């Protein structure tokens with residue numbers, strides 16, 4: 001399947017090291033930490049490349065040592081421990097079966113309570129196995145999965161993406177269970193990741209939480225502009241085209257170097273013919289925004305007047321340090337600080353606005369930000 005993709009600027013998932021830009025230092029640090037038995041937490045704002053980095057590091061680790069086992073689950077959509085255990089079972093059970101008979105015997109009795117179901121992917125027909133987890137036995141099954149890892153005697157790495165999701169599960173604290181089941185397994189290292197940085201930091205930095213002090217942090221920043229240009233021109237040169245440093249600077253600055261947005265523009269530029277210049281970049285960005293416009297309208301329609309006024313004010317300002325300050329409220333003709341406080345909480349909660357670790361507020365989606373700015377006056381009249 002290698003190299004079968006039509007467009008080298010991947011906008012979803014991970015397609016291999018040749019399509020992955022830079023992150024050499026972060027990858028080295030990731031690999032160094034986990035292969036030396038340190039659990040890690042990979043953090044960054046959304047769409048900067050956490051998930052990509054995990055897949056990339058796993059790829060490089062497997063290339064170095066094919067004997068290791070790397071597991072990845074994304075628990076963003078899970079609502080309970082039971083659903084998380086189901087994902088874990090699907091990713092891990094059966095993947096570590098040992099040739100050693102003594103281990104095999106132990107393992108074969110282990111998952112009797114799980115009923116495997118074979119499914120086929122609707123798109124490509126790939127078989128997948130899922131397990132029926134009996135809700136009352138979620139904890140026991142979780143413990144068995146980790147026991148299975150331990151018994152396999154294989155070097156294992158488990159990445160749990162969007163880990164903060166466990167905080168919303170009803171019932172016993174999932175992170176406490178995971179911590180207690182895994183802490184004495186010598187052949188397992190854990191990688192946690194997520195974009196809700198304040199929740200994740202709290203989970204690993206507050207003594208109230210079970211994982212307190214038990215992992216090293218790896219925070220991702222934007223990919224270096226020069227490295228990105230070099231990466232992009234590696235593919236454009238095969239089309240006998242190139243992107244100048246000035247034009248790339250415009251592109252990169254327009255979306256603040258946020259990986260997915262840069263990739264999205266490069267992907268579209270790659271699909272077009274003709275020279276790449278400032279004009280074609282603007283055309284492409286407009287196309288992307290036009291295609292998303294119906295969605296943006298829909299989002300705006302669902303907001304209250306205060307929320308919408310605040311959202312467009314943040315978009316117009318770009319970055320806002322204190323949205324409840326008199327100066328900001330006056331400049332953008334906003335309602336009282338108490339209403340703004342309510343509105344900002346909702347916008348952050350709905351992930352329309354992002355609060356950086358330095359407490360600066362920005363509109364999450366860089367294309368939405370451009371659209372809001374463009375429609376400032378029309379939206380303001382509502």
Ligand SMILES: Nc1ncnc2c1ncn2[C@@H]1O[C@H](COP(=O)(O)OP(=O)(O)OP(=O)(O)O)[C@@H](O)[C@H]1O
Pocket residue numbers: 010011012013014019020021022023044045046047048049050051052053194195223259260263
């Ligand atoms: N180093 C990279 N080089 C090229 N593309 C990348 C790189 N890192 C990430 N991407 C691409 O950028 C997009 C966003 O990356 P990714 O999903 O890893 O971000 P994320 O931080 O996990 O986002 P989220 O917080 O939404 O889960 C993906 O389409 C991915 O393919």
Ligand SMILES: [Mg+2]
Pocket residue numbers: 050051052161
């Ligand atoms: Mg991700």
